[in-house]
Amino acid sequence: MAARRPAPPHSPPLQTQGVTLTVDFCSDILGEFNELFRVELKGAAEPLTILFKGCVIGPSFHFDLDSLDFGLCSYDITKPLTCTLANSSDISMTFSLRIPKDNVELPGGRFKTEFIIEPDSGTLAPNEERDIEITLTSTSVKVYEDYGLTIDVDRVGDALLTVPIVAECRVPDIQPRIANLQLDNCFLRCVPD
Numbered sequence: 001m002a003a004r005r006p007a008p009p010h011s012p013p014l015q016t017q018g019v020t021l022t023v024d025f026c027s028d029i030l031g032e033f034n035e036l037f038r039v040e041l042k043g044a045a046e047p048l049t050i051l052f053k054g055c056v057i058g059p060s061f062h063f064d065l066d067s068l069d070f071g072l073c074s075y076d077i078t079k080p081l082t083c084t085l086a087n088s089s090d091i092s093m094t095f096s097l098r099i100p101k102d103n104v105e106l107p108g109g110r111f112k113t114e115f116i117i118e119p120d121s122g123t124l125a126p127n128e129e130r131d132i133e134i135t136l137t138s139t140s141v142k143v144y145e146d147y148g149l150t151i152d153v154d155r156v157g158d159a160l161l162t163v164p165i166v167a168e169c170r171v172p173d174i175q176p177r178i179a180n181l182q183l184d185n186c187f188l189r190c191v192p193d
Contacts, residue, residue: 059093070167087124138169
């Protein structure tokens with residue numbers, strides 16, 4: 001918190017006149033604050049004290065879904081899901097979205113990503129909403145456990161909210177209609193007409 005001294009008046013203030021003291025406040029710490037200012041008045045026996053009290057809060061936000069349920073997914077087939085992120089506060093918020101367990105390192109230092117988030121970051125104005133599309137292209141036959149869409153808010157904190165992801169990837173069971181296929185005589189390098 002910083003106080004700016006007003007320009008001195010051209011004539012000495014009378015008892016009925018006042019002087020405006022401007023205070024600028026900008027905090028990068030959440031929580032309650034108490035700041036005591038002492039203002040020295042020329043000729044006064046004691047300084048004038050002013051106590052500023054308040055609470056710095058971050059933005060409030062929520063998703064429209066309690067979980068992202070992709071259900072049953074086929075191997076290597078794209079499946080999109082859309083949810084809405086809402087900034088329900090009176091201040092703007094800059095966010096980034098991620099799925100922490102999605103970045104799996106493969107041999108050779110490569111990374112495998114099965115989820116795409118669009119957009120994965122941005123700024124929401126007060127009371128603004130934005131549709132977020134999460135696309136799963138599963139390359140692992142498994143039940144997705146402990147996966148979640150996590151939101152970080154710039155200058156407020158990381159992993160402030162995580163929405164669970166529910167999905168199961170399976171390869172379909174394929175049964176041939178004919179168990180044995182009789183081809184009779186086959187000729188070397190012969191292509192039928």
